[in-house]
Amino acid sequence: MLGSIDYTSGMIRNDTDIHKKLTQRLVAWYKKNKRDLPWRHTNDPYAIWISEIMLQQTRVDTVIPFYERFLKTFPSVEALAQSPLSSVLKAWENLGYYSRARNLHAAARVLVERFGCKIPDDPHELLKLPGIGTYTAGAIASIAFGRAVPAVDGNVRRILCRVFAIHESTGDPEVLKALESMARTLVPEKNPGDFNSAIMDLGATLCRPKAPLCPSCPLESLCQARLLGLENELPVVEKRGKIPHRYGVCAMVFDDKARLLVVQRPSTGLLASLWKLPGGFSLNKKDMAGDLVREVNKELGIDIRVGEKIGSVDHVYTHFRLTLFAYEALWIKDSPSGAPIICHGCQDFRWASAKDLETLAFSRVDRMILSHLP
Ligand code: SF4
Structure with a gap:
């Protein structure tokens, strides 16, 4: 049992050997297959922060040109904080979800005033900045600073539900809490950023929401959903009502x-x-x-x-x-x-x-x- 829920359908979740194998296979697969993305060529926490904010609810291909232009226009926390909001919104035009741009600008000003222009490495401190939630705090802390914390988004939840054959709905807050705690146990102390990036890439390329490409997946022999033939049925997602x-x-x-x-x-x-x-x-x-x-x-x-x-x-x-x-x-x-x-x-x-x-x-x-x- 992981977290507070007993997922009785899975047989492997308490097995630390399996957890270790899962982590090792994922990271080895990532080293060979990782997507070549501009923010993966830098250790600069500022650039990684910008990329993570832009990637919220937005496709990688869409983000790349915005990310490159944004860093040229606002190359540092100071430059971003000193610019008027209107210039930041202009740089964000067509990227959508504009509260992200307003929050970035507000957060840059907080970083200048309270953090000496430095992005904090502690996820709890990151969470205090406008626009940073648990996922983004985990992604920045692990990728930019090597902190062993999870970054759980929809991709990670989907993969965990499949690998451990979790039949409960991901709309249930208790299930979400248990998945978060499950992810926490899986993140390795060594190269946690690679692990979190690996699971993101697996979700984006192989363990896709529809028609996962299981025969190419490094986790195929460990994956309970695959073994049970349930890879297309899981995770259980409650249908959204029709929007007006x-x-x-x-x-x-x-x-x-x-x-x-x-x-x-x-x-x-x-x-x-x-x-x-x-x-x-x-x-x-x-x-x-x-x-x-x-x-x-x-x-x-x-x-x-x-x-x-x-x-x-x-x-x-x-x-x-x-x-x-x-x-x-x-x-x-x-x-x-x-x-x-x-x-x-x-x-x-x-x-x-x-x-x-x-x-x-x-x-x-x-x-x-x-x-x-x-
Ligand atoms: S085997 Fe298939 S369902 Fe399981 S993690 Fe890999 S891609 Fe996803």
């Missing part, structure tokens, strides 16, 4: 110099501080134009006349699916309210030239909608 589909509307309003009206989102909430076209959610799909007039008025205090629909884009966020429609619109300056632009629901607004649009940071969806500009 929401509709958004935004306005393309130009001034007499052909500049586009854009607004900066509030400093908290989804996509905080990024720029966008004025607008908001549509409550009534049947009257999108009416919704757009209301949302722009709420945001900027002005009245608009809505014209032709210009285009639409679809995007899936973690908690909802969005279809965003863009409309041509005219600012009615002689409307009864006759109000000048005042930011009620935004931080700032700007009449943006084509060059401004390149330098401001927009989310992927807003960039996509801008590609419909007439």
Whole structure:
């Protein structure tokens, strides 16, 4: 038994010899097969921290060019802390999950103020920094500093559930705790970073969520799921409920110099501080134009006349699916309210030239909608 749960289906989990074999085979396999990734050519804790944050919920291939550009633009903790948040968000544009960029920036300032610009090697200290959770703390501490701590993410959980034929749902907090403790027993004192990287690579290349490539796996003869023919059934994952589909509307309003009206989102909430076209959610799909007039008025205090629909884009966020429609619109300056632009629901607004649009940071969806500009 490992942790507090008795996984009665497995027969090997108490066997320290098997644990040792598993660790040795994984690390030997990793030495021959590891993926050649830019952050594996450095011991710099700063670079490893940046890579781990970028890799959260993002594919390796997507991360590589962002990682290289980011390190050129912000080569050290000091450089990152001294830069304005707007530059960090711009460097993050299109990478998604923008709270990661805001947290990196905030954490760099904490590192300058409280840690003498040094990344701490203690996972408990790392956990105090914005944007660092248990997995990331374990990954940085083991890879950058050789601390024998686990880094348990979805890949590791999947592999452990298969190797030890765990039939309980990974949605159960008790099971998660037991998997964490199981991983802790497996991490070797020597080269723990290699072990954690090896298990990440195994999950990314062979022990994939669907159709694992067991015949090529270094753990095949130890793997209980494989021995029981359950490699495609495990782990047991509870199905997520259907996420809601929401509709958004935004306005393309130009001034007499052909500049586009854009607004900066509030400093908290989804996509905080990024720029966008004025607008908001549509409550009534049947009257999108009416919704757009209301949302722009709420945001900027002005009245608009809505014209032709210009285009639409679809995007899936973690908690909802969005279809965003863009409309041509005219600012009615002689409307009864006759109000000048005042930011009620935004931080700032700007009449943006084509060059401004390149330098401001927009989310992927807003960039996509801008590609419909007439
Ligand atoms: S044998 Fe198959 S299921 Fe088991 S760890 Fe290897 S790839 Fe995963």
